[in-house]
Amino acid sequence: MSELPKAYEPRAVEEKWYAAWIEGRCFEADPSSAKPGYSIVIPPPNVTGILHLGHVLNNTLQDILARRARQSGKEVLWLPGTDHAGIATQAKVERVLRESEGTTRHALGREEFLKRVWEFKDTHGDIIIRQLKRLGCSCDWSRERFTMDESYSRWVSHVFVELFKEGLIYRGRRIVNWCPVSLTALSDEEVIMTPRKSKLYFVRYELADGSGRHLAVSTTRPETLMGDVAVAVNPKDPRYAEFVGLTVRRPFPAAEIPVIADEHVDMEFGTGALKITPAHDKADFEISLRHGLEIIDVLTPDGRIDCPQCPDLHGLDRFEARKVAAAKLEELGLLIKVEDYENSVGYSERAQVPVEPRISMQWFLRYPCAGEAADAVADGRITFRPARWAKTYAHWMEHLQDWCISRQLWWGHRIPVWYRKDKLDALKQAAALGMEDFTRGDIHVAIDPPDDSDDWVRDDDVMDTWFSSWLWPFATMAEPGGNSALLRKFYPTDDLVTGPDILFFWVARMIMAGLRFTGDIPFRNVFFTSIIRDLQGRKMSKSLGNSPDPVELMDRYGADGLRFGLMRIAPVGSDLRFDEHSVEEGRNFANKLYNACRLRQMAGGGCVPPADPQDLPPYHIDILAKLDALAEDLVAGFAGYRFGEIAQRLHEFLWSEFCDKFLEAVKPDLRDGASEAARNATLATFDAVMSRYLQLLSPYMPHIAEELSARMGYISDGEFVMNRRLPETRLVDFDADVAQAKAAAVYESAGRLRNLKTECNVATRRDLRFIVRNHPAWIDAESRVLAMLAGAATISLEPDYDPPKGTPAAVTPCGECYLPLEGLVDVAAERARLEKEIAKIRGEVARCEAKLGNPGFVDRAPADVVDQEKARLADWIGKLDRLQAMLDALS
């Protein structure tokens, strides 16, 4: 027999099989296949991203689903690709340019900058793809897509044009979330509300009539005071009724502004008087529209004060200006007081600075098919797992706000709108643009530029990245507006696996886009993964440095080990606390499996054809039946998407059932001197179980399953276990209950005997003799196995045995077992043990008696529960009597 290394070494094996699968085109989907289709689209990772544990979890789940579907006879398409990730990628390339060339995108110009981004994408874009391959992902790489591919880009423009024509996309001057670092608008979803300690300033606005009376206004943002155009009070507020219609003096720059009444003002908050700064607050903006007020913008796009009339503030950063403005008010005697205050401030997801509500011209989308999309989840056409996310979804869908889809970036899909050069100024000034301007011919909205393109100027902005991502399930499968064999075979997709953090960003929007542009839902099931946290419960993040590098983990534990370890601890609905120990366990599990097969290989003898299973010893029948049970449990587990439970079952079967019990029980059959029949039966059983087990394991640990299947000869050359159909027959098609009961009795008894040995302090001795009486008849044939499992020299069956007083004993399913130790027993220790045991059992007896003495229980509980309790009581009492006798004998 060839010398196999003692420990499994995954690295080379995993690389070898991944290459073989690619070579064998195992992952490629055939849309013309007669088999039923099954499809998943990958949540496209950022093209310049690198693999983190969230990706590992997410993509392992998808790979398991895809591989299981292949085994179940489906034609599988797992469609991979990457996302151009507008802000993230542009920011990354800008940083690289700054650090390596000391230049900026503006210095390079739009065209040159985009060239650089494409170069960057070409050199770094496949890192994460290579990492996914390392993990073993069975994506159809021949169909890899990128959100800025030519045809995908046409889809994005097509959708924009269609929605524009439908009147759902419009351009308008609104308050948007502005990121002063990225210098672009953001959607509401990209703003993270964070509680922050700040100050509430109470400012005196004196009446312009010289009466000396004043209004006290409370504000957190004195630095925008220069943009004030009014002070508002609630019309129902009696305190201020007389002020409405008068004017007050704005502290600086000096101006008289009106006091107005508006329902929005909360009388309870602060002083009940609100300064109105329309350019820098959404509510103020809306009030200004209602009252026809002027809008004064006092901030630059990068968040500095733009107010030449106030030279001491002009040009200051907004937070610096806040302090200066407060000091200025103090100087003027207009600052009444400052209170500590905690409020929530919106932060830019990416730049991690507070966003600025800013008025600007942007493109907006009113969502299509919103009602139908809400219904699709509510009525179960789309299933969310865990189901509770459906509620979150429904809530969001009920409160849909128009989506700001334009971004002031260069990297992305440019808005497909051209303006007539001679109308440009007028169009720029317009408060809103829509269908009317289009039909008048002032703007051109189409996938392609206008013919006389010299007379037109294209819109500078690009679209929000998610405005391309929301088309992913179908835009990856067909040309714009078109149909394809792929789409017909694989759309709607079956499962979507993603994180709940992008429910609004992506999932909800995909449902609406799918319904609008294909007339069908994009997927049938959405499986929301856990959020991975560290052991302290913190989110994984780069800045905390608590995010382990999955590639390093794979280097140390193997891709299979990482996959299996993660799956085993992935809870169904809640967050996952990552512990590297679990990956280590995954690796250990692979090693255990490998060594079980090594044992088989060392026994040699090729693949022996199975004997008639009915004639096999009970251990063999037992393990065959347990494999059948495992296969069934997996069917149920997959139906319920209980991935963690499945991993647990796979682990338990191999380790506890197959190795700890079966292999230990049959070891003698593999040694020299065993009978040929016994040896054959054992080898055949091993192979029957292991070949199927490897198949069941294959979706979770595909590499080692393939390696061992090949090495053990379970598959032929050129065949792959990943492509083999799951068998529909059972290994045991007869009643195995008797055999299984015997096997269980022996395993259980062996445990009790080992336990007895430990208690008698002879755990390591192997020369002991157990004497058994009151045993079932069949035990005769199994006593040798029982002796071996118990670590005893012999088991003597002596029905008439009369144990000397004080002989240690254990009641087992295989009879009363005695361990005569002739002087080896420490009497005092044995007494102590017995007394302890007796006390414990008295407690149990008392509990049982109390329960059975309760008329309510006896009358009302189901008969079988009561019987069970009675049997239990009888057991305890019997055991108590025996122990008491042993104790008496000792004295």
Add this chain to the structure above:
RNA sequence: GCGCGCUUAGCUCAGUGGUAGAGCACAUCCUUCACACGGAUGGGGUCGCAGGUUCGAACCCUGCAGCGCGCACCA
């Protein structure tokens, strides 16, 4: 303010009304010919708190507390 989760062994978590479970960690022992990435044995929990329903509650109901998340508001 509204909503959703969670609270079970030292840790991470299973457990849908009938004797509290697993893995890890811990302790003791074992380098016996598949595996020390291993084997054997053991200790360890009044299931967050208080009520209620029930013969019986970790489980169902109510309230409370703590932790986490989402949404809204925030002058």
